[in-house]
Amino acid sequence: MNDIMNITTKEAGKREMTINMGPQHPSTHGVLRLELVLDGEIITDVRPNIGYLHRCFEKYAEEVGDYSKVIPYTDRMDYVSAMNQEHGYVTAMERMLEIEVPERVEYIRVIVAEMQRIASHLLGIGAFGLDLGAFTPFLYLFTEREKILNIFEKVSGARLLYNYMTVGGLMRDVPEDFKTDVAEFVKTFRPKIKELNDLLSYNKIFIQRTADVGVLPEKVAFNYAASGPVLRGSGVKWDLRKNDPYSIYDRFDFEIPVGSGEMGTLGDSWDRYIVRVRELEQSLRIIEQALDGMPDEGDVTEAAPKRIRPKAGEMYVRTETPRGELGYYIISDNKGGPYRVKARAPSFVHLSLLRAISRGHLIADMIAIVGSIDIVLGEVDR
Amino acid sequence: MSELLGIIGPASAILVHALIPLTIILVYALAAIWGERKIAGFIQDRLGPHRVGGWHGWAQSIADLLKLLQKEDIIPTDASRFLYKFAPFMMFTASYAAFAIIPFSSGYIGSMINIGVFYLLAVTSLLTISVIMGGWASNNKWSLIGSMRSAAQMVSYEVPTIASVLTVVIVAGSLNLMTVTELQSGNDILGFLPNWFIFQNPFLIITFIIFFISILAEAHRVPFDLPESESELVAGYQTEYSGMRWAMFMLAEYADMLLLSLLGVTLFFGGWNSPFGEFMAGPIWGFFWFMGKGLFLVVIMMWIRWTLPRYRVDQLMHICWGILIPASFVNLILVALWEVIF
């Protein structure tokens, strides 16, 4: 305690000052603690400290002894994109068990996963704006996110943590008006993207705040295993939905938006931001195609196995969540529950590259960088 | 007896004169905080406060005030107690004292001094000192950074503010704001426009733009709200304050916003002059027009706040030293030339 109290006197006369950003700070997106070493307002070093939200996901998965009981806990990792987390886990389990999933289930999964991607990006974009002082876009985007959550509530009964997908199927069939609801959402949402661009993306102050800030070169991005919008912001066309297709993503026609350094340097915060905005449109395209192709009839639970017991073996399955590559490394020893589950969370990896891209910037840029890599602490700490 | 009366008379006059602006500030602050939340609500597609008091939640600020009055006054262990306690009051005093030379209507001005503008600029400089005092005395690093930012910002932006005020003073030829206002009476420009300075000289429009940007920064409003930017510095120099002391800071901020808007109105928009010449003129209407125009500028400030993101500290300084100050001095010369020629 004593050196916390006397830290000012100890630092007196030194040029540098250490300051704690978080765990209770308005824009660290949860309980992240960053130790900043400052020279004036310039950051000379940053040490992220995590673990405040550690909920023993991996230990739980080993102890519970039932593969299906892990699913609700995957929801709680990245709680703003729960559908994508489930999608990754059930895909991994289906590959382990070598199950063929019915068409209708795959289509519904893709639709809800893409809706979830939109919802998650809306939150990420909105919170990014909020970090930079633009309050209003955040609430506009939340209005839209609300519509998605309403559809999810109809579908699964929950608004945030759905527990909707099961190994081999879905918890229950979608309601009758699902297709019209989704089509209605897609129709009303498209003009909002333009509104967002007018209000935030091409705002002069916003561009000045984000362009040339936190530049992540392609080489560094690979070395730190960046993925998702962070990697694409650096100009790399890499999207697991295209490069290592899972589910039925290979049937859809969509583009991979990448950063191009339009407003500043390639791989800066604005590039990472705009990739997310452009992905909204691509997700809408996937949803539209999936709505057209989705079979109207079919039992969504028919392929679900009564008893889940994969043969001994192991697998690493990666899927593209809104934040990047989510990998599940599952080891089975031919029992009812997994021997080991490791979740490779994209936010965890992205947070580790924070130090590499934020030194030499100002405090205000730190906020922009943390916002632009869009971390969710639930996933970092698991 | 007569000696006593001789003291009581002027003393009560001073008291009354002091209470008039205070009443205006307090009523305005309660209304403005509620109004800002309503405006923010409407801009953001929501309702804002709408429960307390029935009609559109008009009593929300009063309820908040009562809550703040009851809150514990927390002083950090290692804070410098006297300065910590004193800073909010000093800040409010600084902006309150400046109201003395604001001509609220043709019939009322707190103090008819000849160096009114000079007095105002001098007194509002105390704001900077109180912000540093509060931030440094808190013994919190975020507060310290906030107050240092604030000091740099306010000292820098005083230069373009003063330069643009000076431009108007050149045109008016007086430092007394009452005289400045009286010069703007009548509707002679193009036969119908009021004689406001903003219409008198095209370069004064540029002066007003510079002035408005500078007062946004002086009053810590978005996009220049860096001293208290909540998403970066938690709450800047106010981080450690709670309860009534924090409320004093808020009050001072809102008072400052009104003060600078009223100064702008006096200098550019004819003060208490009616826009329709003799129609709806007179001391009472004068007060109405004056406050109406002032509040209009305040609403524009709020509108900007809920629309734009925030600048970064180096960009803020660049705007001031790189753009506004040169522009304001060039403009000063242009205005002076115009006045000489026409």
Place this chain on the structure above:
Amino acid sequence: MKEPKEIFEYLIKEFGEDGIHFETGDTGEPWIEVPAGNVKEIMKFLRDDFQLKFNVLMCLSGVHYASEAALGVTYHINSTVNSAKLALKVKVPEEDPVIPSVESIWKTANWHEREAYDMVGIHFKNHPDLRRILTAEDWEGHPLRKDYVQQEFYQGIPTGE
């Protein structure tokens, strides 16, 4: 060169058969087991060889193999150039769990190795900053070991229910 089997043979040619095995489970993906001693050289070779170009370390997981009394690390690497994936494993005995750090090859390994150290208790040689990451700095034991017993009190606070 994409298939694990091909890569395995290529590796043997380079590093000899000593300690390098190709293994498959009853289901799932195959993996290559490599000896702890020269894991760093192998990784560097995998990253830099012009035919392999495994430029991304996707995942690094610590595993406790209770039945073999061994601790292990699984590396999942990815080549964005060749669109290839590969899993590699290293196993070390419980008593002396030391594995060379690959942090100097892929920076992302830094935090993954810290996690493996925290959760399973593997020591990574030459890691620049080997501290606990998810649990508290003075936490006792490594939670993901199969024989882990949770400490009853942490700084005087009961940890159980």
